Amino acid sequence: MTRRLPRMPRTPLTVLLSAVFLAVAVLCALAGPLLAPHALDQDLYLGTVGAGVEGHLSGTDALGRDVLSLAVLGTRSALLGPVLVACGSMLLGLLLGTLAGFRGGWLDTVVGRYADLLLALPAVLLAMVVVGMLGGGYWVTVLVLVVLFSPTDVRLVRAAVMEQAARPYIESARVLGIRPGRIMVRHVLPNTVPIVVANLLLNTAFAMVALSSLSYLGLGVAPGAADWGRQLADGQRIMVDNPLAAILPGVLIILAATSVNLLGDWLAERLDRKVATR
Amino acid sequence: MPLKGAGGARPLAGFVARRLGTALLLLFLLSLLVYGLVFLAPGDIARNLLGTRNATPEALAQVRAQYHLDEPFLRQYWRWLSGLLGGDLGTSVRTGEPVSSVLAERLGLTAALCSLAFGLSVLVGVPAGVAAALRRGRLADRLLVGGSVVGVSAPGFAVGLLLLYVFGVGLEWFPVYGTGTGFLDGLWHLALPSVALALGLGAFVVKLTRAAVVRELEEDYVVFARSRGLGGRRVLGVVLRNAAVPVVTSLGLLVAYLLGGTVLVETTFALPGLGSLLESSVLFKDFAVVQALTLVTALVVSLVTLAVDLAYLAVDPRMRTRAGVGR
Numbered sequence: 067m068t069r070r071l072p073r074m075p076r077t078p079l080t081v082l083l084s085a086v087f088l089a090v091a092v093l094c095a096l097a098g099p100l101l102a103p104h105a106l107d108q109d110l111y112l113g114t115v116g117a118g119v120e121g122h123l124s125g126t127d128a129l130g131r132d133v134l135s136l137a138v139l140g141t142r143s144a145l146l147g148p149v150l151v152a153c154g155s156m157l158l159g160l161l162l163g164t165l166a167g168f169r170g171g172w173l174d175t176v177v178g179r180y181a182d183l184l185l186a187l188p189a190v191l192l193a194m195v196v197v198g199m200l201g202g203g204y205w206v207t208v209l210v211l212v213v214l215f216s217p218t219d220v221r222l223v224r225a226a227v228m229e230q231a232a233r234p235y236i237e238s239a240r241v242l243g244i245r246p247g248r249i250m251v252r253h254v255l256p257n258t259v260p261i262v263v264a265n266l267l268l269n270t271a272f273a274m275v276a277l278s279s280l281s282y283l284g285l286g287v288a289p290g291a292a293d294w295g296r297q298l299a300d301g302q303r304i305m306v307d308n309p310l311a312a313i314l315p316g317v318l319i320i321l322a323a324t325s326v327n328l329l330g331d332w333l334a335e336r337l338d339r340k341v342a343t344r
Numbered sequence: 345m346p347l348k349g350a351g352g353a354r355p356l357a358g359f360v361a362r363r364l365g366t367a368l369l370l371l372f373l374l375s376l377l378v379y380g381l382v383f384l385a386p387g388d389i390a391r392n393l394l395g396t397r398n399a400t401p402e403a404l405a406q407v408r409a410q411y412h413l414d415e416p417f418l419r420q421y422w423r424w425l426s427g428l429l430g431g432d433l434g435t436s437v438r439t440g441e442p443v444s445s446v447l448a449e450r451l452g453l454t455a456a457l458c459s460l461a462f463g464l465s466v467l468v469g470v471p472a473g474v475a476a477a478l479r480r481g482r483l484a485d486r487l488l489v490g491g492s493v494v495g496v497s498a499p500g501f502a503v504g505l506l507l508l509y510v511f512g513v514g515l516e517w518f519p520v521y522g523t524g525t526g527f528l529d530g531l532w533h534l535a536l537p538s539v540a541l542a543l544g545l546g547a548f549v550v551k552l553t554r555a556a557v558v559r560e561l562e563e564d565y566v567v568f569a570r571s572r573g574l575g576g577r578r579v580l581g582v583v584l585r586n587a588a589v590p591v592v593t594s595l596g597l598l599v600a601y602l603l604g605g606t607v608l609v610e611t612t613f614a615l616p617g618l619g620s621l622l623e624s625s626v627l628f629k630d631f632a633v634v635q636a637l638t639l640v641t642a643l644v645v646s647l648v649t650l651a652v653d654l655a656y657l658a659v660d661p662r663m664r665t666r667a668g669v670g671r
Contacts, residue, residue, distance in 0.1 A: 080490065186370050187642050188604030191622070195638050198626030199381040275499045279608055282501050283623055295501075302505060302612070309509055316502040323497035331493065 081332045084325035091322060094141040098292075102135035125308040128300060129290065133311050137318055139292035143281075144322060147208045148273035152266050154212035159219025160255075160262070166220065167227030168250055177224070181217035189214040190276050197285045207286030211276055215269055222265055226258040260337035267330030274323045294319050356657065363653060367646040371639070375428075378638045379421050382631045428639070434632035438625070443636045447618065454617035456530070457610070458602050460538035465546035466595065472546075473553025473591075474584065480558060488550060495547025500605045504540035504612035511536060521614045537613045541605050545598055552594045556587040589656070596652030600645045 094101055125133050166177040184192070193214055197207050230236060231254060239249045281287040281295030289296075294315040301312030390407045391399050407413070412420055427434065433443035476488040512520040518536050560566065560583045569579045603619075610619035618637060625633040 182366070183370055183373055185600075186374060186645055187638070188600045188645075190604040191607060191638070191641060194607065194622070194626055195378070195634055196381065199385045199629065199631075199634065201385065271497055275497065279499050279501060282499075282608065283611060284627060298502065298505060305505075305509060305513060309513070312505055313509060316505050319502050320494065320498040323499075324494050327493050327497045 078332070080328055084328045087321060087325045088329070091141050091145060094138045095145045098139045098142055102132075102138040104132035104135045125310055127297070127308070127311045128304050133297075133301070133308070133314055136292050136297055137294065137314050140294045140297055140315065140318075143204065143287065143291070143293045144274065144278065144319070147204065147211075147277045148270045148326075150208050151211045151215055151273035151277070152269035154208075155215035155219050155269060156262060156266055158212065158216040159223045162216070163220045163223025164227050164250055164255070167224040168231055168246065168254070174224075177220060181220050184214055184217045190279050193276065193280060194283060194285060197280060202286070203288070204286050207277065207280055211273060215273065219265065219269070222261060223258060226261050227254055230254045230257050260334070264330055264334030264337060267326055267333060271323045271326040271330060274319070274326065278319050359657070360654070363650055367650055371642055371646060374642050375425060375635075375639055376421065378635050379424060380417075382635070383417060385629070424635075428636075433636040436625075436630055436633050438628050438630045438633070443632050446621070446633065447636065447640070450616055450618050450621050453615055454606055454610070454619060457534055457538055457541065457615065457617060458606055460531075460534055461541035461545060461605075462598075462602060464538060464542040465549050468542075469546040469549025470553050470591065473550040474557055476550065476554045477557035477561065478580075480561075485554075489554070492547040492550040495543045496551070498544065499608060500540050500544060501608040501612045503543050504537065504609050507536045507540055508613070534615075537609050537615060540612070541602070541609045544605060545602060548598055548601070549591075549595070553587070553591050556590045557583060560587045593652050593656050596648050596655070599648045603641050603644065 127133055127136065162177050162180075166174040189211070193207065193210050196210050200206065202210070227250075236249060236253065239253060240246075277286065278293075278295035278298075281291075281293045282299045284296075284299065287293045287296050290300075297315040298312050298319070301308070301310075301315065305312055390404045390411075390413055412423060415423075424434070431444065433447070435441070436443055436446055439446065472488055476485045479485045508520060511517045519533050563586075566579060566583060569582070606617065607619035607622055609615075610617045611623050614620070621633065622637045624630075625637070
């Protein structure tokens with residue numbers, strides 16, 4: 067059955083808005099200290115807690131720090147960690163997934179069991195227990211999440227590689243005597259790029275949720291650090307005095323993760339279409 | 345289609361045994377991991393176990409003896425594991441109470457919260473997903489799909505906080521904290537937390553249901569049935585029944601997601617359930633409670649996964665054949 071391919075639609079407004087929001091966020095992450103309206107240690111004195119403090123657009127937090135500035139400075143830990151988690155787990159996924167999918171045998175079984183083991187528990191819960199017990203900081207948390215996020219990537223790459231490996235062109239390449247490593251790198255992997263790229267973005271969004279959840283619980287970031295999850299937890303305690311102290315980081319977390327997810331979905335669809343029309 | 349093994353009990357029993365074996369192996373490895381974490385943790389275990397008490401040499405020696413810390417690791421692990429199998433989950437470092445009674449005390453709230461959230465997300469998510477699939481590409485579909493992206497992206501604690509502010513502090517429709525007394529009051533207090541927990545879950549349900557129904561609608565049999573003049577309702581009935589299989593099985597897998605989310609939501613709303621117990625125990629390094637809770641969670645997830653696999657076999661005869669012959 068032939069299917070008519072629909073014309074490529076215009077880029078939706080939501081995707082454009084997401085891109086703009088993320089661009090601003092990246093700018094804040096890179097040049098936060100220059101963009102923040104106040105330095106965090108500028109007016110730390112009592113009596114300035116709450117909304118409507120003069121000169122502070124969104125009020126101050128329990129320590130008298132400017133809420134907006136804290137949010138701007140928090141973009142760095144909100145973006146950097148999740149991107150690293152997504153890239154790291156995809157690297158693991160590519161490595162183990164290709165080996166398992168292309169070589170098969172006992173290696174496939176071991177990799178499959180490793181994925182099963184980590185998927186037997188909710189990732190956030192396991193990360194919480196490991197980070198809480200080992201008492202690590204931000205980078206330890208990122209590393210733990212890389213390991214915990216990898217099973218889905220391993221499965222994804224494995225499935226994509228196996229799907230490719232069964233095709234005639236790989237058989238021909240084998241018959242021609244091309245080394246398996248070369249077939250893998252030159253022929254199989256390029257065909258998994260769309261799925262890998264799309265999953266990188268979706269994983270980044272999940273990692274944003276996971277990392278901010280952990281820092282909300284007080285894990286992975288030092289007390290008082292500029293981090294949205296932490297800021298929300300601290301702000302919740304003064305919700306009556308200055309609701310924005312908690313609402314602003316909360317809304318930012320939701321917006322950032324939604325933007326990345328929307329971009330990821332859109333990119334996945336586009337790349338899929340490209341492959342289909344090739 | 346080969347019918348071999350479709351009705352026989354032996355391949356089924358074999359399948360169940362294999363799955364049980366895998367689940368047990370996973371639980372065993374996980375228990376080793378969770379138990380080992382205590383020894384990987386930085387600092388003196390005895391000092392951690394003492395908690396806030398004064399760390400005199402005598403007190404430390406007493407704790408070491410009490411927890412058998414002078415024995416080799418595997419021996420300690422074995423002591424703990426055999427205790428678990430006998431129903432002894434250990435003693436809370438923080439309160440000195442038996443862990444099993446602490447868990448039993450808090451189980452009710454978490455069970456109520458999770459079932460409310462699960463019920464809510466299914467009752468709203470499934471019809472919404474079906475509606476979106478039937479109106480593919482139109483405004484209602486785009487709104488639902490967009491909404492489900494936000495729902496998937498929004499962590500429970502952030503949603504919880506926004507709900508708390510709007511409906512608790514602002515409109516004063518719902519209580520801000522506490523669990524209430526009696527059934528109706530309790531339900532009243534759990535309303536906002538369960539909505540916060542259900543939002544992310546419901547968004548997944550919408551996505552899953554929509555995808556499953558769309559897949560069925562694109563099948564040739566739908567075109568054929570329509571061209572033969574079958575009514576829309578009858579076609580829809582068949583489509584929904586076929587789409588139900590993947591939806592029901594995915595619902596089981598969402599239990600893991602639910603258990604992760606309840607930790608955050610219980611913390612946000614300061615509810616005394618298992619989730620907030622895990623949170624405070626992790627921060628306090630109450631090893632015994634953390635170990636027990638982690639294993640209980642893994643056990644629940646494994647059991648649900650197993651039940652889902654079996655339900656799959658019961659619902660779809662094709663899977664029975666595959667399980668018996670293929671694997």
